[in-house]
Amino acid sequence: QKEVEQDPGPLSVPEGAIVSLNCTYSNSAFQYFMWYRQYSRKGPELLMYTYSSGNKEDGRFTAQVDKSSKYISLFIRDSQPSDSATYLCAMNRDDKIIFGKGTRLHILP
Amino acid sequence: NAGVTQTPKFQVLKTGQSMTLQCAQDMNHNSMYWYRQDPGMGLRLIYYSASEGTTDKGEVPNGYNVSRLNKREFSLRLESAAPSQTSVYFCASSTIPGNTEAFFGQGTRLTVV
Numbered sequence: 001q002k003e004v005e006q007d008p009g010p011l012s013v014p015e016g017a018i019v020s021l022n023c024t025y026s027n028s029a030f031q032y033f034m035w036y037r038q039y040s041r042k043g044p045e046l047l048m049y050t051y052s053s054g055n056k057e058d059g060r061f062t063a064q065v066d067k068s069s070k071y072i073s074l075f076i077r078d079s080q081p082s083d084s085a086t087y088l089c090a091m092n093r094d095d096k097i098i099f100g101k102g103t104r105l106h107i108l109p
Numbered sequence: 110n111a112g113v114t115q116t117p118k119f120q121v122l123k124t125g126q127s128m129t130l131q132c133a134q135d136m137n138h139n140s141m142y143w144y145r146q147d148p149g150m151g152l153r154l155i156y157y158s159a160s161e162g163t164t165d166k167g168e169v170p171n172g173y174n175v176s177r178l179n180k181r182e183f184s185l186r187l188e189s190a191a192p193s194q195t196s197v198y199f200c201a202s203s204t205i206p207g208n209t210e211a212f213f214g215q216g217t218r219l220t221v222v
Binding site for chain 2: 006008032034041042043044045046049088092093094095096097098099100101102
């Protein structure tokens with residue numbers, strides 16, 4: 001079992017819909033939980049991070065962590081075509097950042 | 110505002126050739142990383158350097174070597190390229206090892222024929 005599991009998609013939703021992206025993990029040692037966004041042919045960029053169970057909101061984005069279930073989510077409200085990208089969950093352990101496979105998201109105008 | 114700079118952006122190699130991918134950051138970060146990204150596989154860590162003078166293996170180190178030349182530069186070398194090393198390579202840096210925010214370069218697209 002990989003340490004971080006993420007459905008690669010693709011996921012297509014209409015503009016304005018709420019998007020839910022998810023990851024599961026197996027290692028209780030992970031401390032921080034991150035979401036990176038990667039546009040086509042670009043490097044990933046940090047979108048949000050959190051370290052405790054619960055919700056963290058930033059504009060249209062909400063990151064949720066459930067440590068008891070080893071499950072994290074990213075919600076995007078009022079999705080826009082500009083949100084079309086690959087979203088990678090990531091977690092840190094020791095000196096490393098471990099990434100999920102990424103979910104390709106398409107927002108349809 | 111250069112951030113993390115990778116060279117070259119594109120490269121085609123023949124099987125058995127060698128090459129070095131260069132990476133430099135201007136943010137005074139301590140830690141640097143090399144990842145490869147393949148379709149359906151996500152970002153996989155090849156090697157990392159937690160601080161100047163140290164390097165460690167990541168998830169997929171076979172066939173690669175690295176050098177942390179100084180605090181700014183971290184190079185990745187393929188001694189004898191194989192088609193399985195066809196990938197997009199990303200260099201990243203962070204202030205401290207495993208920090209939440211890693212800054213990525215624009216990637217090097219490598220094809221081995």
